[in-house]
Amino acid sequence: MKRRSFVKTAGSFAVFFPCVKALGSIGLGEENHDDVDDLKMRCITAFNRFETIWEFNDFWRRGNTFDACLNFTDAAQQRWPDDTEIKSMQQKVNVMLEKNMAYFKSFDPSGFWADDFGWWGLMGLNARKHLLRTGYTELADKYRQLSSDLCWKQMKDHAYDFSTTAKPVPHGCSNGDAKGIHKGVKNTVTNVLFFLLSTRIYRLTLAEKIGDNEKYLETAYNQWIWFDSWFQLKQYEYLKKTTSGGALVQERPTAFFDGSGYTDITHPTWYKGWVWTGDQGMLLAALTDMLAIKNNIADWLAKNKKEADFNVKAFADKVNTYISLIAKGIKTTLISEKDNIIREAPLVANMGPEFGSDYLAGRGIMMRYLGTLNKRTTGIDFKNNIKETANAIWQTRDASNNQFKPEYTNVENDKLYIQQFKNQWGSADNMLKWDIEKTNLQQRLGVCQSIGLDALGATIRLM
Structure with a gap:
């Protein structure tokens, strides 16, 4: 049977037999061939649907949703490296990456x-990994250049604050545009993206023995200082404690006093107590990277005669403390105690009509990175939560075309979760549904499907 014919048949199987065994019954630590085959079938089916809707016209969503696809296909390839249909999926991604490069260059x-x-930039690094594995070296090199020479440089040259005047914390990265028409604000998502992109590029240069890489290490360390400085200013609650003793990073640091550089409540509209799942996942990933390069940091500081009192153990202890706090915050505040399913913080800022379509992807982004962390790193086991979430996403899909949906939990449990979140965080909005009906349909479908790919990819990695 031809590969394409088999893939279509596999997709049809899931359409006509929607009651495939629930992931809740799959033991992720066991090797049950029937269960693994069911999971593989879901992966193929979910990818087939993504293949029909991914090519929409929206710059940032296109980059993020395809990063979800790359993380998912990488996990599938590692789990089933010799499977014919998984190999076919990898080749299809190569073609999609050629189209994405042309799309990027058109702007x-x-x-x-x-x-x-x-x-x-993050997507480009994962694209390089995929393309090198499949033998597309020339395109892989172009994606590395896209990540470092264009995306990282664009953020460094046009968004980073080189001045020392901002109070109470200098530097940081603003989310304005390169033309300078909109200055933007130093929100969490922009700063954690720059932080994580810097650590990931630096680690790639180490792995591939690429020179002229200290600028990435320096930027990663500067971003660490920015976050750490804010976290130590406990009166502003940028890293806000939860009732359980965990903590979550808010979506924007604010400090309202004369002379403060952090008073802007626009672009996007700020809400008090705003916290987003995507920030938590990316920050955990960046902090974990900092542990991996802690000795490189020490050597670089010594070489440049900076921070003579820097102590690797003290640094690692502080990073581990932040990781543990955020992991516990996620477990007790962003996961339902009732059904163990990962949820978005029930806030108008996340789920309302103004920016709901932007923050819709957060749950997937968080799972993308939770799937790469283990209990030894975070102190928390998220395996069952990932599994239950992936199963909920699958069970609530549109069985006629295998399209995943924004909501994948039941209303009664959602009501209980809102109260749980309020008890932990101190405030919540009565958001039972994403208010995104007026947004672009194809973009919305693409993002929803990417959340499912992230959940499936994380499930595979935690098997």
């Missing part, structure tokens, strides 16, 4: 927001 980069380049 004037000066017209986009700084955080847009963070999403594309």
Whole structure:
């Protein structure tokens, strides 16, 4: 049977037999061939649907949703390296990456927001990994250049605050545009994207023995200092404690006093107590990277005669403390105690009509990175939560075309979760549904499908 014919048959199987065994019954630590085959079938079916809707026209969403696809297909390839249909999936992604490169080049980069380049930069690094594995070296090199020479440089040159005047914390990265028409604000998503992109590029240069890489290490360390400085200013609650003793990073640091550089409540509209799932996942990933390069940091500081009192153990202890706090915050505040399913913080800022379509992807982004972390790193086991979430996404899909939906939990449990979140965080909005009906349909479908790919990819990695 031809590969394409088999893939179509596999998709049809899931359409006509929607009651495939629930992932809740799959033991992720066990090797049950029937269960693994069911999971593989879901993966093929979910990808087939994504293949029909991914090519929409929206710059940042296109970058992020395809990063979800790359993380998912990488996990599938590692789990089933010799499977014919998984190999076919990898080849299809190569073609899609050629189209994405052409799409990126069709735009004037000066017209986009700084955080847009963070999403594309991270996607470009994963694209390189995929393309090198499948033998597309030339295109892989182009994606590395896209990540470092364009996306990272764009953020560094046009979004980073080189001045020392901002109070109470200098530097940081604003989400304005390269033309300088909109200055933007130093929100979390922009700063954590720049942080993570810097650590990931630096680690790639180490792995591939690429020189001239200290600028990435320096930027990663500067971003660490920015976050750490804010976290130590406990009166502003940028890293806000939860009732359980965990903590979550808010979506924007604010400090309202004369002379403060952090008073802007626009672009996007700020809401008090705003917290987003995507920020938590990316920050955990960046902090974990900092642990991996802690000795490189020590050597670089010594070489440049900076921070003579820097102590590797003290640094690692502080990073581990932040990781543990955020992981516990996620477990107790962003996951339902009732059904163990990962949810978005029930806030108008996340789920309302103004920016709901932007923050819709957060749950997938968080799972993308939780799937790469283990209990030993975070102190928390998220395996069952990932599994239950992936199963809920699958069970609530549109069985006629295998399209995943924005909501994948039941209303009664959602009501209980809103109260749980309020008890932990101190405030919540009565958001039972994403208010995104007026947004572009194809973009919305693409993002929803990417959340499912992230959940499936994380499930595979935690098997």
